[in-house]
């Protein structure tokens with residue numbers, strides 16, 4: 001067996017902070033850089049304007065809707081900067097409070113010297129958005145303290161009704177950054193959110209998708225020291241993860257240097273699943289691969305993947321035999337495997353033999369759900385790759401919203417000391433230390449049969465090469481999505497099939 005590498009993740013991840021941490025980060029930067037808060041607002045607004053001008057030229061009329069907090073202050077500064085760049089800008093301020101924040105008021109003075117501000121004090125003051133301009137939403141940001149109501153809700157509704165691009169500054173007005181909204185809440189549905197410095201937890205929740213749109217992060221130079229010293233359990237995996245894991249192979253390395261993976265799966269009518277896992281496993285760099293499959297898969301696998309060895313089960317249709325695990329540096333089990341009682345016996349016995357982490361997917365997960373006692377015999381740091389339905393079965397319960405889902409996911413991962421990759425847009429990888437890593441790659445074209453089998457193969461292949469299980473899970477998920485993004489670029493999202501993901505794998 002190869003020994004597992006060190007967990008390298010710690011140095012290559014972006015923190016996702018709570019609203020109160022973001023507020024502290026802001027204050028820490030102001031105190032320690034030091035910088036005046038008005039200048040930090042100026043920096044944030046310029047970052048937004050750079051983003052904006054790179055996408056929309058000055059022929060696009062712009063209307064900026066501002067609240068009276070610091071998000072509104074950003075909006076006023078953005079208006080001024082766009083006016084100075086000769087954009088055609090209208091600025092409307094919703095009077096939701098008797099007094100604006102200090103930096104709002106400073107920016108109001110600065111803007112008033114350049115243009116007239118339109119105040120919205122009643123519904124009658126809301127401008128008609130007939131010939132659609134681009135709307136910039138600076139109504140409410142991370143300081144949202146209650147659902148938007150009354151006049152504010154009316155403005156939000158009007159903006160949502162207009163068929164026009166809406167760009168939210170930092171976060172959509174009305175959307176809580178790190179807790180659930182009620183279904184009836186009034187929230188901007190932006191085409192794009194431009195967030196300052198780090199993503200908000202809401203950006204990763206399926207239930208928030210229409211209130212986030214496409215999103216980008218712009219840096220506003222908040223203190224690196226604060227970021228390093230402030231604990232969080234949420235992280236975002238972006239392209240920075242690639243470099244540390246992409247090393248040139250040593251000149252005198254041989255296939256034995258890259259591990260020997262064993263994949264177990266397939267059943268009559270579902271041999272394709274294990275074929276996809278096998279190809280992905282080889283492409284992920286595993287030196288050798290053996291596939292254990294029922295007899296009916298023998299010819300199929302030998303023909304479609306000549307690079308793999310096959311261990312045929314004595315059974316024609318299903319997997320029943322417990323393999324000798326000695327030769328293998330990592331094992332992945334489940335794709336297309338079926339849930340026959342004899343397969344269950346094999347899985348149970350296999351688990352009792354294991355001393356190092358294993359990758360479990362699909363029917364292996366369904367069998368675990370039906371026989372949860374097996375969860376306790378899984379080696380620590382084993383990797384499970386459920387989709388939300390499979391997670392529900394594993395937990396034996398559903399969730400009331402996506403935030404509760406994350407809590408249940410974390411509790412499960414910590415209770416059994418397992419790594420759980422919850423597949424979906426922004427796949428969430430929960431680690432036994434309680435941290436959750438959201439992925440940045442992937443696209444809806446990957447919601448296609450066999451895509452998950454490919455992921456199982458990738459992670460098993462990385463594990464076989466000696467990567468630490470947490471790295472194999474987080475990095476494997478990232479590379480799977482990256483390959484899917486390349487595939488979608490080539491053949492479009494609807495035409496994408498799982499084999500395309502394998503063909504686009506690069507390291």
Ligand SMILES: NC(=O)C1=CN([C@@H]2O[C@H](COP(=O)(O)OP(=O)(O)OC[C@H]3O[C@@H](n4cnc5c(N)ncnc54)[C@H](OP(=O)(O)O)[C@@H]3O)[C@@H](O)[C@H]2O)[C@H](O)CC1
Pocket residue numbers: 022023025026040041044067068069070071072073074096097101139140141142143144145146147148149152169170171196197222
């Ligand atoms: N570090 C950074 O990322 C920086 C962020 N900046 C920008 O600042 C905002 C956050 O600003 P803040 O002033 O804290 O909050 P808001 O602008 O979102 O709103 C606060 C005011 O709005 C009132 N409020 C809250 N909820 C509602 C509601 N539902 N309806 C009406 N009014 C509401 C709130 O009133 P309270 O009664 O709760 O006190 C405030 O009056 C961030 O998103 C960024 O855009 C900085 O510019 C740079 C650094």
Ligand SMILES: [K+]
Pocket residue numbers: 071137138139140141168169170171172173
């Ligand atoms: K906003």
